[in-house]
Amino acid sequence: MTGAPRPWRATILTLYPEMFPGPLGLSLSGDALARGAWSIEPRNIRDHGIGRHRSVDDTPSGGGAGMVLRCDVLAAAIDAALDPDDARPRLLMSPRGRPLTQARVRALAEGEGVIVVCGRFEGVDERVIEGRGLEEVSIGDYILSGGEIAALTLLDACVRLLPGTMGKAASGEEESFEGGLLEYPHYTRPRDWEGRGIPQVLAGGNHGAIAAWRRERALEITRARRPDLLSET
Numbered sequence: 219m220t221g222a223p224r225p226w227r228a229t230i231l232t233l234y235p236e237m238f239p240g241p242l243g244l245s246l247s248g249d250a251l252a253r254g255a256w257s258i259e260p261r262n263i264r265d266h267g268i269g270r271h272r273s274v275d276d277t278p279s280g281g282g283a284g285m286v287l288r289c290d291v292l293a294a295a296i297d298a299a300l301d302p303d304d305a306r307p308r309l310l311m312s313p314r315g316r317p318l319t320q321a322r323v324r325a326l327a328e329g330e331g332v333i334v335v336c337g338r339f340e341g342v343d344e345r346v347i348e349g350r351g352l353e354e355v356s357i358g359d360y361i362l363s364g365g366e367i368a369a370l371t372l373l374d375a376c377v378r379l380l381p382g383t384m385g386k387a388a389s390g391e392e393e394s395f396e397g398g399l400l401e402y403p404h405y406t407r408p409r410d411w412e413g414r415g416i417p418q419v420l421a422g423g424n425h426g427a428i429a430a431w432r433r434e435r436a437l438e439i440t441r442a443r444r445p446d447l448l449s450e451t
């Protein structure tokens with residue numbers, strides 16, 4: 219293959235574009251951003267708001283508390299941000315979505331990038347989800363005040379997997395979830411701390427024994443904390 223790979227591209231639709239790249243401008247993701255391994259384009263939904271006040275929301279049809287993001291405003295923002303042939307997945311951060319998994323993160327990181335819509339208020343008018351083919355993605359069973367922190371979470375998980383982003387290339391492959399298991403425990407210096415030592419096997423230099431010990435601990439921790447992961451395969 220020739221030439222530099224095209225950067226992984228994230229387009230974010232939000233009412234708070236100043237939240238991006240935020241924490242992703244620092245550390246490994248920030249270095250990768252500066253190097254051009256990925257790019258981020260926050261777009262303000264309010265630029266497509268209605269009237270003098272650039273209104274983006276309205277009261278829920280049928281009544282109830284809170285406000286709902288208008289489908290026409292959000293669709294205009296999406297249409298303005300994308301080329302017609304843009305094939306990147308269009309995600310809507312939403313507690314109703316399919317929970318994000320490491321497998322999905324890996325698939326997204328291997329693609330061209332993502333388009334992420336960040337909800338606010340009570341959520342978005344259902345019609346724009348259908349009309350613009352948005353896929354709802356949740357980062358967990360709790361409610362955030364907006365989709366921005368959920369989007370940052372998804373981006374962080376993807377960006378760290380981009381080629382050359384991680385400090386040590388190998389350190390992505392042994393982590394929690396990658397083998398369907400939670401990770402084994404880590405230790406470093408000092409050798410003795412507050413009366414606690416380091417498991418003998420780790421000091422022995424027997425790589426086979428160390429690997430076996432780590433796998434056994436990973437199994438034990440997974441069985442105790444997340445038995446659902448073991449029954450998944």
Ligand code: SAH
Nearest residue numbers: 311312337340341356357361362364365368
């Ligand atoms: N009324 C909605 C919650 C709205 S929270 C409900 O009960 O389902 C406001 C916005 O925050 C949502 O539109 C979504 O974009 C974001 N959000 C909240 N919790 C989230 C989660 N767990 N995962 C992803 N996005 C979330």
